[in-house]
Amino acid sequence: MIRGLAAMQDRGFRWFFIARAITLTTGSMSSIALAFAVLEIDNDARSLSFVLTAFTVSNIVFILFGGVVADRLPRALIIQGCYVIDILSVGTMAALLFSGTATVPLLAILSVVNGASTAFVMPAMQGIIPQLTTPENLQQANAMLSFVRSAVTIGGPVVAGVLVATAGPAWAMVVQALGWIVAIPVLALVRLPPPAASGGATLFRDLRVGWSEFWSRTWLWAIVLAFMVMNAIHVGAWSVAGPYIAKNDERLGITGWGWVVSAEGVGVLLMTLVLLWVPLKRPLRFGMLGMATFAIPLTMLGVHPAAVLLAIAAFLAGAGMEVFSTGWNVAMMENVPVDRLSRVSSYDMLGSFVAIPIGTLVYGWLITHADVTTVLVASAVVYAVVALATLVVPSVWRMGRTRTTAEELADS
Structure with a gap:
């Protein structure tokens, strides 16, 4: 171990x-x-x-x-x-x-x-x-x-x-x-090797190189595209609709919503302890399966927002999201050259973040103009389908650890 x-x-x-x-x-x-x-x-x-x-x-x-x-x-x-x-x-x-x-x-x-x-x-x-x-x-x-x-x-x-x-x-x-x-x-006190020489390259040429590295990896852009949708749903449906329901539904209440959000954080926290010891040999496969679990509390929020049951579901979803978070970081760091990793990561962040403000605005409108239960259940279905659809991409499903790392894990 x-x-x-x-x-x-x-x-x-x-x-x-x-x-x-x-x-x-x-x-x-x-x-x-x-x-x-x-x-x-x-x-x-x-x-x-x-x-x-x-x-x-x-x-x-x-x-x-x-x-x-x-x-x-x-x-x-x-x-x-x-x-x-x-x-x-x-x-x-x-x-x-x-x-x-x-x-x-x-x-x-x-x-x-x-x-x-x-x-x-x-x-x-x-x-x-x-x-x-x-x-x-x-x-x-x-x-x-x-x-x-x-x-x-x-x-x-x-x-x-x-x-x-x-x-x-x-x-x-x-x-x-x-x-x-x-x-x-x-x-x-952190000592690092000097960065690779840029060779006189312009800023925009460096951006093009970063884009080429990003686009050449199907597993990378497929998951980023998925998260463009998933993050918009997560922030909009959970962070906007959640407090709205908590304020207006006595089964949840503001205090109950606080417990739900904390339970999600506890799920993340405990999973990090697990991942200190248990190796993720298929980081993207298990990571996207973990992300799909968020559809469970999202559905419950719309159908039956009882505080205790919703907190349990949020706990499980938090654990699943942490499996992805660690798995994604490991996959990026093992499969992207270190001298180009920051540029590739910036494209990842841009794609993942760009739709969040849109999601916030859209859900702010939806929860005041449509049936909240219908909105949240439909959002949960879309979220799960998008997350699981990435597993159809062969490089997402098959990706393991690098050979050197796999040998280390086998010997531990």
């Missing part, structure tokens, strides 16, 4: 993990702090939507350029530089709130800066992990990072809520900035 914490033996990954854990912990307060900061200025849902959309659109616009830069320059340095930008932008938000001079347009502009910074960080994060650990430890490394991410997703909002309620959103932003300040020198 493989050792669940073997990835921590790699010095570079160990320091990266510590830095990432710090920023994930403090960053888990960001959405709540920003939301209440906006509502403190203007208690209007449209203002909040405006600020959040500014972040999302900026992220989508810059994500491809982030991938190119992350393949050209030292990835740890890119992350550090973006953290400096985040410290300045979030620190400015906090200063505006402390001084009473914050406005919704100013927060939106600063959110655009944050969105652009994140667009450079995400591809760099994806590309750096294979440089920090051995192929046989990739699954464990991704599972460990996912464990921290899911743990703070469960506990972070609670701490943020208390801090915002007692001290105000500005102080939550201060804590977030302090996390980045601490993480920057920790990342300085």
Whole structure:
């Protein structure tokens, strides 16, 4: 049996993990702090939507350029530089709130800066992990990072809520900035080989090379196309319709919805522990089967939104989604050249994220103009069909681990 914490033996990954854990912990307060900061200025849902959309659109616009830069320059340095930008932008938000001079347009502009910074960080994060650990430890490394991410997703909002309620959103932003300040020198301890020479290639040529790498792998673009639909359904049907039903159906209620969302997070958390020890020899096959399980709680939300049963279904779906998350990261890192991984990841992120705002708007309209039960059941059917349809693609169904990794797993 493989050792669940073997990835921590790699010095570079160990320091990266510590830095990432710090920023994930403090960053888990960001959405709540920003939301209440906006509502403190203007208690209007449209203002909040405006600020959040500014972040999302900026992220989508810059994500491809982030991938190119992350393949050209030292990835740890890119992350550090973006953290400096985040410290300045979030620190400015906090200063505006402390001084009473914050406005919704100013927060939106600063959110655009944050969105652009994140667009450079995400591809760099994806590309750096294979440089920090051995192929046989990739699954464990991704599972460990996912464990921290899911743990703070469960506990972070609670701490943020208390801090915002007692001290105000500005102080939550201060804590977030302090996390980045601490993480920057920790990342300085990560040693990486120099990036491959770009050979004088232009930015747009690098984008074309990244697209060629992306499009040449059927398993990759097939799953990204599926997630374009699945993410739009997930965010729209679950995140929009869920709170709406919770507020209007006594079988669920607002408190019950909180338990359901937490149960999903617990499912993710526990599955990360399993994946520290159990190897995924068919990462995409089991991953897409795991994603299809989300159709179960989505159907229940529409047909019978009883809190306990829905929480159990959400727990199982969370576990299934984590199987995909870890399996997908491993498949990408083992099958895409490391010097092009950030660019390919940026195309993955663009395709996966681009329809999310559309899904949010569409479902916001649907749940007020159509029967909610019909909408959710139909959405669950489409979601399951799209997820399972990817298994028809031979490279999705058959993909295993690389030969070297498979031999390591067989010997463990």
